[in-house]
Every structure is written in C-alpha cells, then in structure tokens.
Amino acid sequence: MSQMSETTAETPTRHSGMQISKTDVAIDVIGMHKWYGDFHVLRDINLRVMRGERIVIAGPSGSGKSTLIRCVNRLEEHQEGQIIVNGTELTADLKRIDEVRREVGMVFQHFNLFPHLTILQNLTLAPIWVRGIPKAEAEATAMHYLERVKIPEQANKFPGQLSGGQQQRVAIARSLCMQPRIMLFDEPTSALDPEMVKEVLEVMISLAEEGMTMICVTHEMGFARQVANRVIFMDQGQIVEQNDPDNFFSNPQHERTKLFLSQILH
Amino acid sequence: MAVQDNMGARAPRASLLNDPVIRGIVYQVLVAGAVVAFISWIVLNTAQNLAAQNKTTGFDFLFRTAGFDISFTLFPWSRTSLYWEAFLAGLLNTLLVAAIGIFFATLLGFTLGIARLSSNWLIARVATVYIETIRNLPLLLQLFFWYFAVLKAMPAVRQSFELPLDIFINQRGLMVPRPMPDHEFTWVLVAIGFSVIATIAVGIWATRVRTATGRYPSAVVLASKVADAIVSFLVALLAFTLLGNMISGVSGAVIFGAAILVAILSVTRLAPFSRAAVAFVFGLTILYALLTAMFPDVPPLLVAAGSALAGLAMAWISFERTAERPPSEGRFPLPLLVLIAVGIPAFVYWATGAQLAFEVPVLERFNFRGGVQLPPELVALVFGLTVYTAAFIGENVRGGIRAVSHGQTEAAQSLGLKEGDRLRLVIIPQAMRVIVPPLTSQYLNLTKNSSLGAAIGYPELVNVFTGTTLNQTGKAIEVIALTMAVYLTFSLLTSAFMNWYNGRVALVER
Numbered sequence: 001m002s003q004m005s006e007t008t009a010e011t012p013t014r015h016s017g018m019q020i021s022k023t024d025v026a027i028d029v030i031g032m033h034k035w036y037g038d039f040h041v042l043r044d045i046n047l048r049v050m051r052g053e054r055i056v057i058a059g060p061s062g063s064g065k066s067t068l069i070r071c072v073n074r075l076e077e078h079q080e081g082q083i084i085v086n087g088t089e090l091t092a093d094l095k096r097i098d099e100v101r102r103e104v105g106m107v108f109q110h111f112n113l114f115p116h117l118t119i120l121q122n123l124t125l126a127p128i129w130v131r132g133i134p135k136a137e138a139e140a141t142a143m144h145y146l147e148r149v150k151i152p153e154q155a156n157k158f159p160g161q162l163s164g165g166q167q168q169r170v171a172i173a174r175s176l177c178m179q180p181r182i183m184l185f186d187e188p189t190s191a192l193d194p195e196m197v198k199e200v201l202e203v204m205i206s207l208a209e210e211g212m213t214m215i216c217v218t219h220e221m222g223f224a225r226q227v228a229n230r231v232i233f234m235d236q237g238q239i240v241e242q243n244d245p246d247n248f249f250s251n252p253q254h255e256r257t258k259l260f261l262s263q264i265l266h
Numbered sequence: 267m268a269v270q271d272n273m274g275a276r277a278p279r280a281s282l283l284n285d286p287v288i289r290g291i292v293y294q295v296l297v298a299g300a301v302v303a304f305i306s307w308i309v310l311n312t313a314q315n316l317a318a319q320n321k322t323t324g325f326d327f328l329f330r331t332a333g334f335d336i337s338f339t340l341f342p343w344s345r346t347s348l349y350w351e352a353f354l355a356g357l358l359n360t361l362l363v364a365a366i367g368i369f370f371a372t373l374l375g376f377t378l379g380i381a382r383l384s385s386n387w388l389i390a391r392v393a394t395v396y397i398e399t400i401r402n403l404p405l406l407l408q409l410f411f412w413y414f415a416v417l418k419a420m421p422a423v424r425q426s427f428e429l430p431l432d433i434f435i436n437q438r439g440l441m442v443p444r445p446m447p448d449h450e451f452t453w454v455l456v457a458i459g460f461s462v463i464a465t466i467a468v469g470i471w472a473t474r475v476r477t478a479t480g481r482y483p484s485a486v487v488l489a490s491k492v493a494d495a496i497v498s499f500l501v502a503l504l505a506f507t508l509l510g511n512m513i514s515g516v517s518g519a520v521i522f523g524a525a526i527l528v529a530i531l532s533v534t535r536l537a538p539f540s541r542a543a544v545a546f547v548f549g550l551t552i553l554y555a556l557l558t559a560m561f562p563d564v565p566p567l568l569v570a571a572g573s574a575l576a577g578l579a580m581a582w583i584s585f586e587r588t589a590e591r592p593p594s595e596g597r598f599p600l601p602l603l604v605l606i607a608v609g610i611p612a613f614v615y616w617a618t619g620a621q622l623a624f625e626v627p628v629l630e631r632f633n634f635r636g637g638v639q640l641p642p643e644l645v646a647l648v649f650g651l652t653v654y655t656a657a658f659i660g661e662n663v664r665g666g667i668r669a670v671s672h673g674q675t676e677a678a679q680s681l682g683l684k685e686g687d688r689l690r691l692v693i694i695p696q697a698m699r700v701i702v703p704p705l706t707s708q709y710l711n712l713t714k715n716s717s718l719g720a721a722i723g724y725p726e727l728v729n730v731f732t733g734t735t736l737n738q739t740g741k742a743i744e745v746i747a748l749t750m751a752v753y754l755t756f757s758l759l760t761s762a763f764m765n766w767y768n769g770r771v772a773l774v775e776r
Contacts, residue, residue: 075676102682112677115773116695125691126681132480158774171677178681 021051026213032081043237054214056224059234065217073104105175109187111167113159120155145173165196185216356730364713367651375659400657413646413722432626439642443624450618457614465607490599499529508551542581549580643724655712666701699771
C-alpha cells in the first residue's frame with residue numbers, strides 16, 4: 001500500500017492523456033442476476049462501461065466481484081438480464097461467446113500460463129490458432145509485447161522458470177497479443193510477493209495510460225486512486241456504491257463502504 | 267561472522283561413533299555382508315540338496331523332446347517338439363493375450379475415463395458403476411465368470427449361436443472365418459502401409475503450413491471439400507441401403523439419388539441438416555434391426571415408432587454437434603485424411619484385382635470345419651483382462667484430465683480458443699504426462715495378470731512352462747528362473763521406456 005501511495009505522489013498529473021468516449025459503450029450489463037444453485041451470487045447488476053474507461057471493483061471476499069467480471073467473458077453464465085460486450089449480447093450461442101472472447105483479454109490471479117509451452121509459445125498460441133496469424137508475424141508481435149512488459153530475454157524459457165511477477169507480466173502480454181479492446185483483471189496481484197506487486201502494477205498503469213478499457217478487481221487502493229475513473233464497491237452480490245476515486249475514498253456514502261475502507265486503509 | 271572466522275581452522279572433530287559419514291559406511295558394510303552371506307548360504311544349501319538327491323543342474327533339458335500336447339499354439343506343434351519350443355509357445359501365447367488385451371483395454375479404458383467425466387448424468391453414472399464394480403472384484407473370480415458362467419454355458423456345437431459375418435459361438439469357443447489372401451493382396455497390404463504413412467505426413471504438413479501461414483494449404487482445403495463430399499456420399503449410401511432393407515420396394519436408383527443429394531448438400535451451408543437426416547436413418551434402422559431381433563412378438567409398427575424416436579435423438583445430437591461448427595476452411599482436414607487412409611488401399615484392391623477370400627467355418631457332423639477356432643480359454647482370458655484392466659485405465663485417464671487445473675481451460679477459453687483446440691493444444695498434452703506413466707504400469711499388470719490364464723487352462727507361459735514342463739523335467743530352479751527372467755525383462759523394458767518418456771516430457775522448472 002505504501003509503495004503505491006509513493007507512486008501516486010510521483011505522478012500528480014494522473015488523468016492526463018486518458019480519453020473516455022461519451023457515446024461508445026464497451027460493456028453494458030443490464031438487470032443481471034446470477035445464481036449458483038440456490039445461492040443468489042449477483043443481484044440486479046447494472047453497469048455501463050464506456051470505451052476507454054478504467055474501473056476498479058472493490059469489496060470484501062465473497063461479494064461477487066470476480067464472478068461479475070467472469071460473466072463478462074462468459075467464463076460464468078448469468079441467468080437473468082443482459083450482458084452486451086462490444087455490441088454483442090452474450091447468450092448460449094457459442095459463436096457469439098467466441099466473438100466476445102476474441103476481443104476481451106483476461107488476466108487471472110494465478111496467471112494460468114500453459115506450463116508445457118515456452119513463453120513465446122504461450123504468447124503465439126491464440127494468435128495462430130484463433131486469429132490465423134502466420135507464425136513469424138505472431139512471434140514478432142509476441143516479442144513486441146514481451147519488450148513492453150520488460151522481459152524479452154525470457155522468451156524461450158518455460159513458465160516454471162520465471163518468478164511470480166514475471167509470470168503475471170507474461171500473462172498480461174499473452175492477453176495483449178490477441179489485441180483485445182477490453183482487458184479484465186481478476187485480482188492480478190493477490191498471489192504475488194509484495195516486491196513483485198509493483199512491477200505488475202506498472203505494466204497495468206502504462207496500459208491504462210494508453211487508453212485501454214479496463215475492469216480490475218483488486219485490493220490495491222493506491223492503484224485505484226491513481227488509475228481508475230470509477231471505483232465500484234460491491235457487497236453481498238450487489239453494487240453498493242460507485243463514485244470517482246477522490247470522492248469514493250474521501251467521502252464514502254454508504255455505511256458498508258465506510259466500514260470496508262476503514263478496515264482496508266487502516 | 268563467527269563461522270567465517272573458523273573457516274581456516276579444522277572443524278572440531280566429532281567422536282567417531284557420531285560421525286554421519288563413518289556411521290553410513292559401517293551400516294552399508296554390515297548390510298552388504300548380510301546379503302552376501304544369505305545368498306551364499308542359499309546357493310550352497312541348494313547345491314548340497316541337489317547333490318544329495320542325485321539331480322543335475324543346467325539348461326540342456328531345453329533340447330529334449332517335450333512329448334506333451336499344447337491345446338493352442340501359434341506355430342505347428344507336435345508331441346515331438348522340444349522343450350525350448352514349449353517355452354516359446356507359452357511366451358507367444360502370453361504375448362498374444364497381452365497384445366490383444368492391451369489394445370482393447372486402452373480403447374475401453376479411455377472411453378470409460380472420458381465417460382465418467384461426462385456432463386451427461388446417465389453416461390457418467392453408468393461408467394462409475396462399471397468401474398467401481400469391476401475394480402473391486404478379484405480378477406480370478408472374473409476370469410472364472412467369463413470362462414465357466416459365460417463361455418462354458420454356451421450351447422453345444424450343433425446348437426451354435428450364429429452371429430453376423432459367419433461367426434459361430436459355442437462351448438468350444440469362437441469360430442471365425444479364416445482370411446485367405448491371394449498373391450495380389452500383398453500389394454494391398456503395401457498400399458495400407460503406404461497410406462498410413464501418407465495420412466500422417468499430410469496431417470503434419472497441413473498443420474505446419476497452417477501454423478506458418480495462418481491457413482491450411484488451398485490444395486488441402488479443396489481436396490478436403492471433395493473428400494468431405496465423398497465420405498458423406500458413402501456414409502449416406504450405407505444409411506439409405508439399410509433403410510432400403512427395412513422398407514421393401516425402394517429401388518436402388520432412389521437410394522443412390524438420395525445419397526448423391528446428401529453429398530451435394532454436405533458442401534453447402536445446409537450440411538448440418540443433411541447430416542442430421544443421415545443420423546436419423548442410422549438410428550432408426552440399427553435400432554429397428556436390433557429390436558425386431560430381440561422382441562419378435564411386438565408388432566413391427568410399434569418397433570418402428572420406437573426406433574424413429576431413437577433416430578430423432580441421434581439427429582438432434584448430430585445437429586447440435588455440427589450446427590455450431592465454424593466453416594470448413596478453418597477446420598482440420600479430417601475427411602481428406604480418412605479418404606487417403608481408406609481410399610488408397612481400396613483403389614489398389616480394385617485396380618490389382620486382388621481377392622481376399624474367407625474360408626467360412628462350416629458345421630459338419632461333430633465339429634466345425636475350416637475357419638479359425640479361438641478356444642474359449644483365450645476368449646475368456648482376453649475378455650476378463652480387458653474388462654478388468656480397462657476399469658483401472660479409465661481411472662488413470664480421469665485422473666490425468668482432472669490433474670490439469672480448471673484454470674488452464676479458463677485461460678484457453680478467455681483467449682478465444684475453441685473446444686477442439688483447447689483439448690488438442692492445452693489439455694491433452696498436459697493430461698498425457700499424467701496418464702502415460704500409470705498407463706504403462708497397467709499394461710505391465712495386464713501382461714503379468716495373463717498368468718492367471720493357467721487357472722482356466724489357457725496355455726500361456728506359466729501354464730506350459732512352470733506347469734507341465736516343470737512337472738515333467740523336475741528342473742525347478744532353471745524353469746522358475748527362466749520364467750522370472752521373462753517377466754522381469756518385460757518390467758525392466760517398460761520402466762526403461764517410462765524413464766525415457768518422463769525425461770522427455772518433464773515440465774521445466776528452475
């Protein structure tokens with residue numbers, strides 16, 4: 001936490017260069033409900049994300065944050081309401097699901113790199129087999145993104161040979177190789193040692209500065225302050241409160257939010 | 267720091283009794299001495315006992331006449347054959363059972379393992395019940411079941427059951443036609459070998475080009491479309507011919523025309539519908555044939571109605587599976603490979619005018635003449651070993667697939683990889699490294715368990731060699747040693763392969 005507030009202090013001109021579209025809707029969630037059997041995980045979720053917007057979702061564990069973003073690329077299915085991503089409504093139709101997944105990248109808490117493939121093969125697998133990009137071209141793109149996440153020298157190693165922070169940066173690069181229009185982050189730093197959190201957050205910040213539409217589930221409140229346009233607080237499957245980061249942290253409205261912030265910010 | 271100061275000086279000496287290195291040496295010398303003493307005692311004792319009984323040792327008995335009969339051998343056997351030939355006969359019989367058993371146990375086992383993971387409740391439960399029942403019953407009991415309760419309970423020779431393709435089953439085993447290839451048929455065998463290599467080569471080449479350029483070679487795509495149409499035509503022809511048999515009065519021309527229509531539709535966007543129609547016909551005709559044979563008293567119209575329901579289910583499954591497929595350009599050219607693998611040998615068969623005649627078993631006064639007689643001992647042993655080992659292989663396969671974390675599937679999904687690619691590129695390569703080691707030890711188990719065939723009278727190695735040969739020659743040590751050496755060799759070869767495989771596919775870490 002302390003590292004991040006330092007970073008925030010170093011970059012006072014934070015929202016510069018980030019443009020949010022007023023008309024172009026990236027993700028639209030309308031009246032969405034989800035159940036696991038009898039358990040009502042998500043209740044009446046309404047969320048509209050504009051192109052270029054960066055959203056941080058916070059909340060106690062079990063509040064449905066991860067489930068919500070996993071519904072956006074249909075790793076989980078919802079039972080009621082609508083989810084429209086890049087103008088395509090998610091239904092049971094596999095064709096539409098594939099269409100959405102091609103345009104939405106996802107980074108997981110536990111990286112989920114393919115351990116039997118080299119870093120380079122991890123990065124080129126989807127471009128070759130999903131997009132039909134020639135191997136040489138896919139490898140060039142992969143090297144470009146590996147340089148962006150600052151580990152081009154690891155290209156021919158296997159995931160098991162990398163540190164956690166490096167693996168997570170590879171995972172981000174792997175998603176970027178598909179050139180997605182939206183990136184979802186599911187607690188990307190929760191499984192990392194403290195000194196590795198920073199290197200991953202730096203990559204995410206630079207991604208945000210380029211105008212990528214992002215939804216991040218994270219407990220890194222420093223990151224939220226610095227990068228987010230909007231912070232969403234969830235509890236018990238509902239969106240309790242949403243606001244811009246300044247107001248969210250300095251002037252929380254809801255009792256539950258106040259309690260959560262007092263616990264997490266000490 | 268204190269440690270560094272001491273580095274130049276000698277470490278303080280521990281007492282000799284407490285020094286781990288010296289202790290280790292002492293223990294090892296003691297154990298080695300005990301082993302050597304025990305072995306020399308056994309050897310000397312045996313030699314003394316043999317000398318006291320006036321018995322000689324040595325392997326020269328192998329070259330004496332055996333003088334007994336073996337009920338089933340893979341090469342001509344007579345009472346004048348030698349003991350080493352008996353050894354060979356037993357060894358070959360063991361290997362025969364092992365090879366057939368391993369083939370079918372692998373097929374059945376993989377099917378079971380995948381079925382147990384199926385999201386279909388019924389399929390998963392049936393597989394679970396099968397595995398849990400079979401795994402928990404002793405193998406010898408199962409062999410007795412197959413031999414005494416199933417095969418020995420078959421009717422006598424004159425009342426043999428007649429199965430399709432001129433196969434007969436009775437108390438004396440399974441009578442199957444004997445293939446009688448003529449001289450030209452050699453070319454067909456050559457063509458089969460060639461087409462297998464060609465299929466693999468085309469598959470690898472197409473995948474390489476697909477990876478390098480992003481699309482399958484255009485020649486392959488075109489050929490694949492043609493192959494798709496031809497395969498669809500042949501499958502449809504088979505289906506409609508079956509339908510023609512069921513409904514009398516359909517002319518050959520109509521059947522042919524319908525098959526042509528399906529072939530044409532198969533290259534258009536209507537392919538899922540034509541495939542569903544063919545699936546419907548298959549479901550209808552096959553179930554109709556089975557049901558009319560099983561329940562001859564039920565009115566045919568009722569049977570037809572029931573079969574039509576099954577046909578509709580098949581059509582629905584086929585439609586569900588094919589309707590969501592992407593257009594064929596992006597798909598692996600499977601029909602082309604099928605056509606190469608089947609088409610080349612078929613063409614050579616037709617072009618060279620080769621004949622593959624079958625000598626059909628014919629019932630004469632007391633027994634069948636002609637054909638191949640598979641003894642019930644062999645059939646029961648293969649059945650028992652296959653059914654038993656498949657249950658274990660099924661669990662290995664299930665474990666292997668389960669061992670790949672769900673996160674891998676999710677990562678592949680989130681990258682947009684389709685189900686087939688997910689399995690082929692991500693799940694199976696990782697599952698195989700978990701499946702293969704226990705799989706080879708199941709193969710080994712099957713091979714070793716084939717020695718239980720001795721209990722139902724199948725002449726495998728243990729039966730022929732440590733049974734009859736040992737009895738007749740009295741060369742206990744030599745016979746047991748040879749037999750042990752055989753099984754030990756199998757095991758060591760298998761574990762040598764395993765070590766090589768593990769080294770090759772081990773995940774690289776650190």
